[in-house]
Amino acid sequence: MAEEIAARREGGFSLIELTLVVAIMAVSLVVIMSNIDYVLPATRITAWSRRLASFVESGFSRALAAGKPVLIVYDLDEQSYYTAFPPPEADADGDPDSFERSEPRYMPGGIRISEVFVGDRSRTSGKVAVKVTPTGRIRAHTVFLEDEDGRKLTLEVAPLTATVSILEGHVEPRRPLEDEGEETP
Secondary structure, three states: OHHHHHHHHHOOOOHHHHHHHHHHHHHHHHHHHHOHHHHOHHHHHHHHHHHHHHHHHHHHHHHHHHOOOEEEEEEOOOOEEEEEEOOOOOOOOOOHHHOEEOOOEEOOOOEEEEEEEEOOEEEOOOEEEEEEOOOOOEOOEEEEEEEOOOOEEEEEEOOOOOOEEEEEOOOOOOOOHHHOOOOOO
């Protein structure tokens, strides 16, 4: 009996043992790959630009779903962004601090919102509020991100679809015709 067990052990690993090792390697790979953007400094700005793009698109979706205006607010002094929800009787172009709002999301150390361009105005400080109407119209705007190594990304938000394009470098914004003459809050 002992000779039979010893002979079987020399033959290699069982199917269960091999399956277990492959499963452990697959789980490890998924964990590593999902966090790779935050591990490598050069890709952190890309990861945060995707987060910001997703945030803008979710604000757009929320305005459409609720049938109420939503403000996407970029706070350049605090390096944060959040959504504000004006009540129906309020002027949606008013002060975003006077409205109910979501928890601010802060940019991580080493990555900052350097500039926001709305209409024909560029802002490098203060708060910039971009209105999303209940019908799904959003002001076209451009957000510039920069990291501590000088790497720059540009986020361009399309006015009708809120689709966000992420471009390498500091790309000058295009000024859509529908934004002519509008004031930025």
